Amino acid sequence: MGRHLGAALLLLSTLAALSFSAPSSAQAQPKEVRIGFQKGSAILVLARRQQVIENRLKPLGINVRWAEFQFGPPMLEAMGAGAIDLGSVGDTPPVFAQAGGSDLVYVAATPSAEHAVLVPKHSPIRTLADLKGKKLAFGKGSSAQNVALKALALAGLTFKDIEPVYLSPADATAAFNGGNIDAWVVWDPYYAIAQEHYGARVIADTSDKRLASASYYLAHRTFADRYPQVLAAIVDELSRLTEKAGRDRAGLASIAAEATGIDVGSWRTAFDRAGFTVGPVTPTHVLQQQQLADAFLSLAIIPKKIDVSEIVWHAPRGR
Structure with a gap:
């Protein structure tokens, strides 16, 4: 979900990181992080249930609030309106959101659900x-x-x-x-x-690679710019949890079933064909997203041309 920012945005991100590192700064950290999730976002469902993000942020005095959405577009509408700070969606909602003027950034990439x-x-x-x-x-x-x-x-x-x-x-x-x-x-x-x-x-x-795509974690740009260390910590926690969950898919299916009400058999089927990694948004991801945006523009599905590379966030250096 990271994207190449311009020099001005990189400067803002750097200043935000420096502000975070100063204990006396009133802007060093948010009081609350608001995370959107879907039932299909198993890692976020697991993170919420096990409170791994809460445990990571509690020493900083940061609370976590969760908001459930049925699918991606309403989640990014809420994020664009400033109602949530972070969420996970498929490849298409960010294209619509950017074309609609929402001030969001790609933060990390993960394999899409099948x-x-x-x-x-x-x-x-x-x-x-x-x-x-x-x-x-x-x-x-x-x-x-x-x-x-x-x-x-x-x-x-x-x-x-x-x-x-x-x-x-x-x-x-x-x-x-x-x-x-x-x-x-x-x-x-x-x-x-x-x-x-x-x-x-x-x-x-989507086992046919011609149909495959990725999913992304996105954040509101203001949150990403003001609190880069907090955002990086959340992504780090999600990456650790994802790797761990991938080693115990049966256990994850049981937890997901209990948390969502969706039967364990369906979750097992889903996880057997899922990928479990979280990583940076690469040039390949940016190219794929740009090709998607250009295709939608050619069909008049989105109203204007967008440059995906303008909204990629980069984690602070030195982590």
Whole structure:
């Protein structure tokens, strides 16, 4: 989620870091960090349950407040409005947020949850080409929209060739089971739930590298600039927790099931195909995000051209 900042922003970040290091500075640390999470963000769910961020920040006198969102776009709307400081989303919400003028920065990157294009068990749809003229559901502005775009392109189709139906995961679940949509693009654990409980059939998924992407931790720029050491500490804690969780996926599934109410079998399926790393936003990530933004601009999905490299945050040196 880091991005290359201009010289002025780098200077601001440096000054903020120096301010943090001075115990007498009133701006050295926030009183509270507000973190947005989704049920599908298993690491943040685990972090909240085990209070690892609270334990890291408590000696500094910093409280942590959590806010749950159903998916990425509403979370970044809240972040853009200054209601939360940090959150984790897929690749697409940041593009919409930047195009909409939200003052956010990419902080770190992590493998995306697996996504799939799903159809009901007895659907006549067998290939991506069969989606032509069909109702395809996905969350508007979510990572599923990008997967839908790329999946359709593999069959020589665009959004003009299908009937997009913009639904949240909860609403799409009901529509899928009720036969009100023909296909659905969604991410784990909802992808796993659809397989495990509704017999959904996969016609494409992100195991195909042409459809794969990343997820990102983002922060409000003001928070990142004022409190770089605090943000770096949070990312460090999330990185440690992610590595640990990846070594015990069964245990993570049990914890996630208890914390979210989603059955342990679906979580196991999701985690068996998930990646568990947290790292910096690389030039490759920036290129992928820029290509996504440019594609959306060419289709008039976003209103203006954006430069992804302008909103990448860099952790303070010397950590």
